[in-house]
C-alpha cells in the first residue's frame with residue numbers, strides 16, 4: 001500500500017477528517033474556541049522559535065532521544081528479532097510527556113495561564129502537571145471521585161507537581177463525567193486557559209496536533225533502527241488505546257510500504273465475553289466526545305462499557321487516523337488479551353530486566369507472538385511506558401510468577 005509523499009500535509013483534511021473519521025462536533029461557542037486553537041497551532045508550531053525551543057526541551061528536560069534496544073534474551077526465547085523503542089525512559093516514564101510538553105509550549109506561546117484536562121487513571125494528569133510545572137503554568141485536572149480513590153499515588157503526584165485536582169461527583173464519577181467537567185471549566189475562561197487532550201482523539205485539531213507532537217518517536221526510531229541494523233524492521237507494533245503512542249511510532253514508517261504496521265488492541269477477558277476495548281476490531285462507526293471513529297456501542301448507539309487490565313487502554317472509541325489506516329489497509333489491528341499481556345509483563349521483567357507498563361505489555365506480547373511465527377524477521381515494539389505504576393496491582397491480583 002503506497003502512501004503519498006504529502007501524507008502529513010493532507011491528512012487530516014482542512015476540516016479535520018481522516019477519510020470518513022474525525023471532524024469536530026461541538027456546540028457553536030465551543031467550536032469557536034477550538035478554531036482559535038487550530039489557527040494558533042498552525043501559525044505558532046511552524047515558527048523557528050517554537051521548533052527550536054521544543055527541540056531543546058526534548059533533549060535537556062525529557063532526556064530524548066530514547067534508545068532503541070535489541071532484546072537478545074527475549075529474541076532467543078521466542079525466535080526472530082525483537083527490538084523495543086524505550087519510551088519508558090522518557091522523563092516521567094511514558095510517551096505522554098511528548099505531547100504534553102508540546103501542548104504546554106503552545107499554551108505559553110498563546111499567552112495562556114492555565115492548562116485544563118481530565119484524567120482517568122491519572123497518567124495524562126501527571127504528564128500534564130509535569131509540563132505545567134516546567135512552564136510555570138497553573139494546572140487543573142478533573143478526575144472522577146471513584147478514580148481518585150483508586151489512583152491515590154497519581155493524585156499525590158499531581159498535587160506534588162503543583163496541580164489542582166478537582167473531584168467530580170456527578171454520574172458514575174469516572175472518566176466521562178470528568179471530561180464534561182473539564183470542558184465546562186475551560187468554557188468558563190477560554191481566554192486564559194488551554195484544554196489539553198491526552199491522546200490522538202477528540203475534535204479537530206487534537207488528533208492532528210497530538211500526532212505531530214508524538215512523531216518524534218517514529219522519526220527517532222527509524223533513524224536508530226537503520227543505524228543499528230542497516231535496514232528497516234519488517235514490522236512495527238504498538239498498543240492502541242486512544243492511539244497516540246502507536247501513531248507516534250507508525251508515522252515514522254507509514255511511507256515505507258514494506259514495513260508492516262500492527263496496532264494492538266486490549267482484548268480484556270476475551271472477545272466472546274464482551275469485556276474488552278477493541279474498538280477497531282469490533283466497533284462500528286459512531287460519534288463520541290466531538291469526533292467520529294470506530295466505536296464500541298450498544299444497540300441504542302450509546303458507547304458500550306469497556307474493560308482492560310490496562311486502564312490506559314479502556315476507551316470505547318479510538319483515534320480517527322487509526323480508523324483511516326485500517327480502512328485503506330495500511331495498518332492492521334489485532335487483539336491481545338489480559339492473560340497474554342500478563343505473560344509478557346512477567347517475561348520481559350525476568351529475561352530483559354525491564355518492567356513494562358501493562359499497556360505496553362500488550363505490544364510486547366504481540367511482538368513475542370510475531371517473532372515466534374516469523375523467525376527470520378525483525379519487529380520493533382513501542383515500549384510506551386514503565387510498569388512501576390502497575391506492580392502493586394499485578395502482584396496483589398496475580399502474585400509473583
Ligand SMILES: *Cc1c(COP(=O)(O)O)cnc(C)c1O
Pocket residue numbers: 094095096123198199200239240241242243244245246312313357359360384385386
Ligand atoms: C496512556 C497510555 C497508553 C495509551 O494511550 P495511547 O494514546 O493509545 O498511546 C499506552 N501506554 C502507556 C504507558 C500509557 O500511559
